[in-house]
Amino acid sequence: MTVESERSLPRNVWVLTVVSFLTDVSSEMIVHLLPIFLASVLGVGTAVIGLIEGVADTTTSLLKVASGWLSDRIRRRKALAVAGYGLSTLAKPFLYFASSWAWVLGVRVAERLGKGICTAPRDALIAGSVDLARRGWAFGWHRAGDTGGAVVGIGLAIALVTSGDAGGDLGRQAFQRVVLVSLIPAVMAVVLLAVAAREVAPPATAGASRRALQPGLARGFRTYLAVVVVFTLGNSSDAFLILRARSAGLSVTGVLGMMLVFNLVYALLAGPAGALSDRIGRRRLLTAGWGVYALVYLGFAWMNAGWHAWVLMAVYGVYYALTEGVGRAFVADLVRAEAHGTAFGAYHAAIGLAALPASLVAGILWQGVGAWPGFGPAAPFFVGGVLALAAILLLTRLPQPSA
Numbered sequence: 001m002t003v004e005s006e007r008s009l010p011r012n013v014w015v016l017t018v019v020s021f022l023t024d025v026s027s028e029m030i031v032h033l034l035p036i037f038l039a040s041v042l043g044v045g046t047a048v049i050g051l052i053e054g055v056a057d058t059t060t061s062l063l064k065v066a067s068g069w070l071s072d073r074i075r076r077r078k079a080l081a082v083a084g085y086g087l088s089t090l091a092k093p094f095l096y097f098a099s100s101w102a103w104v105l106g107v108r109v110a111e112r113l114g115k116g117i118c119t120a121p122r123d124a125l126i127a128g129s130v131d132l133a134r135r136g137w138a139f140g141w142h143r144a145g146d147t148g149g150a151v152v153g154i155g156l157a158i159a160l161v162t163s164g165d166a167g168g169d170l171g172r173q174a175f176q177r178v179v180l181v182s183l184i185p186a187v188m189a190v191v192l193l194a195v196a197a198r199e200v201a202p203p204a205t206a207g208a209s210r211r212a213l214q215p216g217l218a219r220g221f222r223t224y225l226a227v228v229v230v231f232t233l234g235n236s237s238d239a240f241l242i243l244r245a246r247s248a249g250l251s252v253t254g255v256l257g258m259m260l261v262f263n264l265v266y267a268l269l270a271g272p273a274g275a276l277s278d279r280i281g282r283r284r285l286l287t288a289g290w291g292v293y294a295l296v297y298l299g300f301a302w303m304n305a306g307w308h309a310w311v312l313m314a315v316y317g318v319y320y321a322l323t324e325g326v327g328r329a330f331v332a333d334l335v336r337a338e339a340h341g342t343a344f345g346a347y348h349a350a351i352g353l354a355a356l357p358a359s360l361v362a363g364i365l366w367q368g369v370g371a372w373p374g375f376g377p378a379a380p381f382f383v384g385g386v387l388a389l390a391a392i393l394l395l396t397r398l399p400q401p402s403a
Contacts, residue, residue, distance in 0.1 A: 012198055015196045022192065023186060028154050028263070048363070060112040061116070065120075065342070068345020068348075071124055077199065077202075088118070089186040127328075154259050230387060230394060234383055234386065235387075235388075242255055261314050266318075269318060270325055274325045274329065292315060297385040
């Protein structure tokens, strides 16, 4: 993609990309340390970790639908996005005081509520700010900025964990230090969004949001949601990838380095992948991405050394690049502009609603429940790989939208 194409992206795409960059600097400093903190400091098992991650995602699901619908109804995207980012930022400091898994769950739910408010209006704001011919590139560029923030955030987390008396291990003080520093970019993101983004109102068509979800108008969109749910039921929280890497012998800093490589690959490829989807179609990229996902998960099931996790996570970055921005652009393709908020809300909600059983089942398959010891660490990854292959077969039957 040329420099000219990058410069031609509208102001809102650039602003939202920088906002996501700063937000991910903040979030990624914490999110990959959280399962290690829960397991190593608080002594929590994988079933509870899966419950925390699943509940945190799922409790926001209906809010994503409501927020997206409301943004269509009031024809305002920006205010809801600012409110959501603000709530997430306000929740983060409370992790500093976390002393039990229930406390962590409460903070994660509050933080994800903010994400539930902002996600659909933000994605609708991006879709409404760019023409169809550049939609994949815009979403890909946004995801690249988001993931670039993850690279910086993980780098800062490594520096903070290895500084002072931490010695590369994750104790309570090291975790608290990371939480405090993470607040700076989070606040910067909210201020930038409030000041620099411009509202783009959707077309005023009475009843558009309701009609957009009726079978006659959006049958392809509804079918796509069903396929996404099948895939997501095998897509447990990435916390399990981190715990799997730890079980293979990686240190805390090794895990962070692994995640840095993953995010670097994702950031470098997300923009080009989005642009490619503008030329060859979204469905082809999604099919390829889910195929890569299946291979990575089967690889995690069979791996037995820490360096395997590094390689697999690098390839996992390819999966994210091929699917995250492209999947959102595909939603915008399938639904009319005046119902983009509702559609993005339904899309993110479908993923969120499937996240709870996916993560909870993954934790139970790994360590069992009650007296049952489970099937071991490979089990959730075998299930994820098989469901991804099933979703690919369903996706190949979904026609490419004509516009």
